[in-house]
Amino acid sequence: MQCAGLTLIVATPPPAPLSIEKLREVPERFLFIFLFIGLGEEPGWRGFALPELQRRYSPLLASLILAPIWAIWHLPLVGNEFPWPIVPVFLLSLFGATFMLTWFFNRTNGSVLLPMLFHATVNSVGAGLIFSLFAGQALTALWYIYGTI
Numbered sequence: 506m507q508c509a510g511l512t513l514i515v516a517t518p519p520p521a522p523l524s525i526e527k528l529r530e531v532p533e534r535f536l537f538i539f540l541f542i543g544l545g546e547e548p549g550w551r552g553f554a555l556p557e558l559q560r561r562y563s564p565l566l567a568s569l570i571l572a573p574i575w576a577i578w579h580l581p582l583v584g585n586e587f588p589w590p591i592v593p594v595f596l597l598s599l600f601g602a603t604f605m606l607t608w609f610f611n612r613t614n615g616s617v618l619l620p621m622l623f624h625a626t627v628n629s630v631g632a633g634l635i636f637s638l639f640a641g642q643a644l645t646a647l648w649y650i651y652g653t654i
Contacts (some may be wrong), residue, residue, distance in 0.1 A: 508635075508647060508654060511650050512554070512643060512647040513614050518640065518642075518643055520639050520653065521638045523634075524639075527634055527637070528634070530633070530634075531629055531633065531634055534629040534633045534634075535625055535629040535630075538624075538625040538629045538633075539622070540623035541619075542624060542628060543621035543622065545552070546620060547617045548617050548621075549622045550571065550606070551607075551609075551617050552615075552617040553572060555607060556615065559573060560607040564607050565585075567607065568587065568603045568604050571607075572600040572603040572604075574597050574641065575603060575630040576599050579599065584646060591644070592647045594648045594651070594653070595648065598652040602624075606620045606624070609623060626648065635647075636648075
């Protein structure tokens with residue numbers, strides 16, 4: 506992940522070492538997130554809401570409408586899973602992900618499988634593995650680099 510490499514250059518403290526235990530957790534974490542978050546969210550956001558919005562609007566406008574709704578969905582995580590300093594860039598990353606997921610959905614003729622796989626990958630590898638190695642200002646820096654690239 507290029508964001509983590511760039512964070513190593515600009516931020517301190519250094520990340521925790523990557524342990525074999527953390528790597529071993531990735532497949533289980535991925536499967537859990539795929540089944541409960543990917544399958545729990547993407548059929549609703551991309552399988553239902555997006556096609557309804559695209560009946561009336563372009564993919565760009567449909568994504569601009571869907572992104573803030575998806576952000577509101579994540580509000581219960583703010584302050585807990587997402588500390589206040591990273592909330593603005595987390596919201597920015599949600600907007601970026603919305604556009605990517607719209608593109609995936611449209612390029613796969615309306616399949617929610619690729620959006621589910623993408624969502625599970627970002628959450629399990631990004632949040633579950635890479636982001637967990639950083640703390641304090643380095644974690645905040647990582648989020649800002651991630652959210653703006």
